Amino acid sequence: xxxxxxxxxxxxxxxxEAIRDTDESIGYKYYLPTLILALIPAASTYIGTTKIGWTxxxxxxxxxxxxxxxxxxxxxxxxxxxxxxxxGAFVKWMSRTYDSSPSLSRCIVFAAYTATPIFFAGxxxxxxxxxxIMLVGVGAIFYTIYFLYSGISIxxxxxxxxxxxFASSILTVGMVMLVSLITITVLILSLGxxxxxxxxx
Numbered sequence: 001x002x003x004x005x006x007x008x009x010x011x012x013x014x015x016x017e018a019i020r021d022t023d024e025s026i027g028y029k030y031y032l033p034t035l036i037l038a039l040i041p042a043a044s045t046y047i048g049t050t051k052i053g054w055t056x057x058x059x060x061x062x063x064x065x066x067x068x069x070x071x072x073x074x075x076x077x078x079x080x081x082x083x084x085x086x087x088g089a090f091v092k093w094m095s096r097t098y099d100s101s102p103s104l105s106r107c108i109v110f111a112a113y114t115a116t117p118i119f120f121a122g123x124x125x126x127x128x129x130x131x132x133i134m135l136v137g138v139g140a141i142f143y144t145i146y147f148l149y150s151g152i153s154i155x156x157x158x159x160x161x162x163x164x165x166f167a168s169s170i171l172t173v174g175m176v177m178l179v180s181l182i183t184i185t186v187l188i189l190s191l192g193x194x195x196x197x198x199x200x201x
Contacts, residue, residue: 004033005116008147016151019113024105031105034084034112041122042077046070048128083177087111090173098166100156110155117143145171 004022007015046069048054053063064072088108095102102110121140124133148171153163 004113005037008113008116012147012150013154016154019109020106020155020157022109024103024109031109034081034109037112037116037119038077038080038084040119041125042073042080044122044125045076045128046073048125052127054128054130079181083181084108084111084115086177087170087174091170094166094169095156098156098158098162100158102156106155110151114147114151115144116147117141148174 004015004019007018049064049072050066050069051063053061055061085108088104088111091107091110092102092104095107117140118137121133121136124136149164149167152158152167152170153160156163156166158166
């Protein structure tokens with residue numbers, strides 16, 4: 001897994017070929033990278049919101065209780081996995097248009113590796129400063145888009161012209177899902193669902 005993640009950043013095209021050719025018959029190990037990558041933002045959020053907290057203006061530092069942070073992080077982890085499953089299913093469904101026939105497993109793994117920059121951006125939640133999260137998040141989104149457009153034609157074994165159209169369709173659905181997830185998260189937090197706040201200092 002580490003080799004694939006590092007390879008995507010160092011030699012993207014070559015690494016997409018290696019990911020494409022990975023044997024999916026190795027069972028849970030094939031999904032292990034997806035499970036670990038999705039855990040990064042969830043675990044970081046738990047640690048950051050309970051141990052460090054965040055500050056708005058000159059107000060006291062705000063933290064969450066461990067129980068409420070655990071619930072929020074668990075829901076985040078579940079939502080990420082569901083989102084990857086939905087994106088994988090969409091990629092598989094769209095692949096028929098381009099005469100490609102990857103398995104659902106491969107499509108989910110493709111979605112996970114494509115979103116690697118976003119998952120790594122989750123480390124910023126260890127120190128949940130809003131400005132830092134926003135800046136790193138924007139950079140991660142652009143890098144994810146690069147992975148998507150550079151990898152789809154290689155992974156699906158289709159011409160680059162078709163890959164561009166395929167990637168554009170995936171990007172549109174992915175952005176809708178991301179905005180929806182952010183909106184739902186904001187609504188949950190604004191309603192105080194499951195969140196118990198404490199003040200430090």
